[in-house]
Amino acid sequence: MIGLSLAVAGGAAGLASSYGLWLALAGALLAIAWLILSNLETAGRPIAMSAAPTITAEREEAIHRMLLDASPTPLLLVDGTVVRALNRAARRLFATDDRVLPAPTTLLDHDATHLRHAGRSWRADRVDVGARVVIALIDVEGEERTAEARASAEMIQVLGHEMLNGLVPIVSLAECGLAAAEAKDGDPELLAEILTTLARRAEGLQRFTEAYRSLARLPPPMKQPVDMGALIADLERLFAVRWPEAVLTVAIPRGLTGMIDRDQLNQAIWALLQNAVEAAGAAALVDLSVMRQEGALSIDITDNGPGVPPEQASVIFRPFATTKASGTGIGLSLARQIAQAHGGTLNLLALTPATFRLRLPDGSPHASGQRLQSC
Incomplete structure (x- = not known):
């Protein structure tokens, strides 16, 4: 059974390495390390009725040890306060033949997920093997x-x-x-x-x-204090002129401000409004709400259209991806790029009704949990 498991994990690791799927590769390598270490632990226990290990099983284990050692992902074993290198990549990274001295405190902290070492950032993926822990270090910059x-x-x-x-x-x-x-x-x-x-x-x-x-050619955002109420009011007027048959309902606290690039955010919200009307039709019903949550501006836009097909949810933010006959596939991609340039995010919260959330760290000193008031 362990031979079959090792073979499956080894095959998965090989495929992941071939296609550059580093997360899958890390998972497969962690599985191999766990199987090998678990087998070593059980091998030392007395068994009442057990046949001697076959040569085939030993060869399989040796092959997967070689695969583990040849992996480009550094693997470490943490046993209490002792950290050991499990493969060649880890030995090279920490310049050691076995123990990592001194042991980085981040590796000893079970809740730590990232490590800075040798001038690079690493993500620490962990798997428990009894009382010990196997850690795969993923090169974040490489990803x-x-x-x-x-x-x-x-x-x-x-x-x-x-x-x-x-x-x-x-x-x-x-x-x-x-x-x-x-x-x-x-x-x-x-x-x-x-x-x-x-x-x-x-x-x-x-x-x-x-x-x-x-x-x-999106330039870096020029952040300044902006009255969000005034920005949204401008968009309301433009919306009424552009789509006279559609209805836009707005909810925003009074006096809400944010440190943003007004022109870029205006462009991002307009792209989301246009996407909503194109999805729901000329007589669309669109809801726009703005609030401050946990030190960030949260802007939600919902329409009454048919929603986003599940198969399209993973591609709608890609440049030039569109399901509309006259669409360019730029709007959502540009809006997300603007959000990321501000240090924020743009995500699809719900498929039906389609709801997008634009979230930006506003940097404003006025952090309050005001409730929405309909305009």
């Missing part, structure tokens, strides 16, 4: 670099796809227009129709390119 590389590759792929989709019909229309212009007995209205369609296509591609540029 971030991998995520950034994947995001960049995905953005380039999507950008190329969208640009190609926009250029192909433009080229085709241009060729048709040229043929219509050269035709001596052709329909005189055909050329005008072709050129009109060509201009519309080019305009759409231009809008897409401008949207991409606004996403890629």
Whole structure:
């Protein structure tokens, strides 16, 4: 049984390493370490009826020990106040052949989740093995670099796809227009129709390119004290003009302020409002609430549309991802980028009704738990 478990964990570790899934790799390595240590503990106990370990089982264990030692993830064993390196990566990181001296206090603290060592940040994933603890150190900076590389590759792929989709019909229309212009007995209205369609296509591609540029060139936020009531009032007026058939209900405490970039936050909230109306239709009912919670501005936007399909929940914030025929897929991505630039977050709280929460650390000295009052 332990041989099969080790084989499964080893296979999972190999796949995770191949695809750069560092969290899955850490879990698989922790499982291997736990199985090996548990087997060593049980091996020393007297057993009434037990066959001698087979050569195959010993070979499997030796193979997985080699896999553990070859792993790029540092693994440590904490036994009381003693910390030992379990594999080559850990020995290299702490410059030791066995014990880590002095033992970092962070490793001895069972509740600690992060470690700063050798000029790098590490996340400490722990698994209990009896009275001992196995720790896998995950390079946080390496994870971030991998995520950034994947995001960049995905953005380039999507950008190329969208640009190609926009250029192909433009080229085709241009060729048709040229043929219509050269035709001596052709329909005189055909050329005008072709050129009109060509201009519309080019305009759409231009809008897409401008949207991409606004996403890629977002400047750092210039934070200043902002009257949130005034900001929301401006958005209410714009909303009424832009969507006269829709209804926007606002709730916000009086005198609420925040240290934010007004222009960027205005853009982020407007993107969320536009997303809500596009999802619910021209006669949408949209709720916008603003409050201060635990030293942060919390902005919730809910619409009465059909909600977000579960299969779309994980991709709606990706650049250029959209389910709308006329959408650019920029709004939600840009809003999240603005939130992150402020040190905040933008998340989908509920699928139905679709509810988004924009949360920003406001840095305001007025931290109160005022309840919402309808405007």
